[in-house]
Amino acid sequence: MQHAIEWVHVAISKAYQVIEEIQFLMSFHDKSSALNQLNATAHLNAVQTHPWVYAILQRAQKIHDYSNGLFDCSIAPILVDYGFLPAHHAHENRVFLRASQQDMILLPDHKILFKQPLCLDLGGIAKGFAVDLAIHCLRQQGITNAVINAGGDLRVMGNIEEPIYIRNPVQPQQVQYLGRLSEGAMATSGSYFATKNHHHQQVSHLIHPLTQQSMITEKSFTVIAPQAWLADALTKVLVLSQNTHHECFKRFGAQGLITEKFESE
CATH class of the missing domain: 3.10.520.10 (ApbE-like domains)
Incomplete structure (x- = not known):
């Protein structure tokens, strides 16, 4: 019984680590996150990013395309202007005229290129992505029934x-x-x-x-x-x-x- 309890706690701990890793990679609030590295430089050169960041951007692009642009992660400059998101140095004095997710190019080897300066925020999809990866982690640990809220x-x-x-x-x-x-x-x-x-x-x-x-x-x-x-x-x-x-x-x-x-x- 004790062994089973410990096994469940280990599985839960690993699932939490996955969620924390997603936060570390995709947080707009963290200036050093992989997301903000893209925001700062991907319009200059193709940037090789973490496979999870690439995977979520693939999903975001799919929803963008099928929704005819209703879902668009490039609205971050407006959220910065309203004060919902921080104004990092990399985003200051940047021109985002008529920019959209269509200006993002997904290249092989997990590389991302922006056709023009973009400022992406993954707040509309990253939490759900983290929940899914945590469920996947629990499943890998042998957990068969779980709820993540x-x-x-x-x-x-x-x-x-x-x-x-x-x-x-x-x-x-x-x-x-x-x-x-x-x-x-x-x-x-x-x-x-x-x-x-x-x-x-x-x-x-x-x-x-x-x-x-x-x-x-x-x-x-x-x-x-x-x-x-x-x-x-x-x-x-x-x-x-x-x-x-x-x-x-x-x-x-x-x-x-x-x-x-x-x-x-």
């Missing part, structure tokens, strides 16, 4: 059913039972926890990449998908399209749900 991103593995709840978007302290999730992932996004005043105007972290406008909404947006990175990314497509039947959901085997305020019981 990373604050808005949920992944369930094995023969278990996890009850899932969604917040009331106008009173987020209230929750409502949605159902049970097994062998899948769920992510929810909204502006209720991330708004601030910018030049006497209320703004949120939800940015429409085609108009560069911030979105304030009294709705929440939930996606259920096979993997957490996918659910994470597709919430942004759902927020911006306001369309639960967007072609991305069918293509990736996902479901979207838009929630308006509900009465507390």
Whole structure:
């Protein structure tokens, strides 16, 4: 029994190490991260990056293409301007005129090249990616049933059913039972926890990449998908399209749900 407990603790510890490694590689807040190394120099020369960074950028590019640009990690300069992200020295005095993820080129050998200066933020996909890698790590350690809840991103593995709840978007302290999730992932996004005043105007972290406008909404947006990175990314497509039947959901085997305020019981 003691051996089994120790084995589980070792597996959990390794899964946490994977999540920490993703944070180290992909954090916009860490000026020395692999992501910020790309932001600083990939428009000058092709940069060979970590395989995980390359893998997440491949996924991000796929969602960008299939969403017709609704999902775009190059909106970081707007988030910097609003104060949601730090203004690193590498991003100062940079011109990002009409830049988008289309200006990112994925080359062989995990190399990335930007056609022009870009400033990428992986906050819309990295958490889900970290959850998926942690689940993969647990599976490699022999764990067959697990739940990882990373604050808005949920992944369930094995023969278990996890009850899932969604917040009331106008009173987020209230929750409502949605159902049970097994062998899948769920992510929810909204502006209720991330708004601030910018030049006497209320703004949120939800940015429409085609108009560069911030979105304030009294709705929440939930996606259920096979993997957490996918659910994470597709919430942004759902927020911006306001369309639960967007072609991305069918293509990736996902479901979207838009929630308006509900009465507390």
